[in-house]
Amino acid sequence: MDFSSVSLPPGKHTIGKLFDFEAGHRLPSLAPEHKCSRQHGHSYEVEVILTAAALESPGFVTDFGDLAPFRRFLDTELDHHNLHEIMPVEPTSEHLAQFLAGWFIQNVEPGIPGRLVAVQVRETEHSWARFDVEER
């Protein structure tokens, strides 16, 4: 079959890459009887979502491989750490998503063509939080 007549619709490209790490935390502002006020841990999953005004050759928003600095940051600074000791705010999923967005924008974005749209943090199979970066 000849597909040369297929026209490409206008629209926006979005990509995502999923990372994971293990960490402990507690939420000390919660009442002492709340289970999450006690020290416990999660296998966190973090997805970064990016877009770009135009694709870079050969057709990338950003090469997935160029997100490696984010992986290194998670591995060295967060994996098997206690988030409560690391983050400047209480380590809820919401705060963690915003904190990771801030780190990504400062440290990864300057070296890639894509722009961060959102960060989604999953604490468990059933619960997640997403931080959407304001349009810049």
Ligand SMILES: Nc1nc2c(c(=O)[nH]1)N=C([C@H](O)[C@H](O)COP(=O)(O)OP(=O)(O)OP(=O)(O)O)CN2
């Ligand atoms: N909006 C948020 N609520 C809660 C957060 C959070 O980050 N944002 N975090 C917690 C705790 O970290 C807790 O570990 C996870 O809570 P929860 O889903 O309630 O715990 P379980 O996985 O045990 O879920 P069950 O449905 O109770 O089995 C609390 N809330």
Ligand SMILES: [Zn+2]
């Ligand atoms: Zn927790």
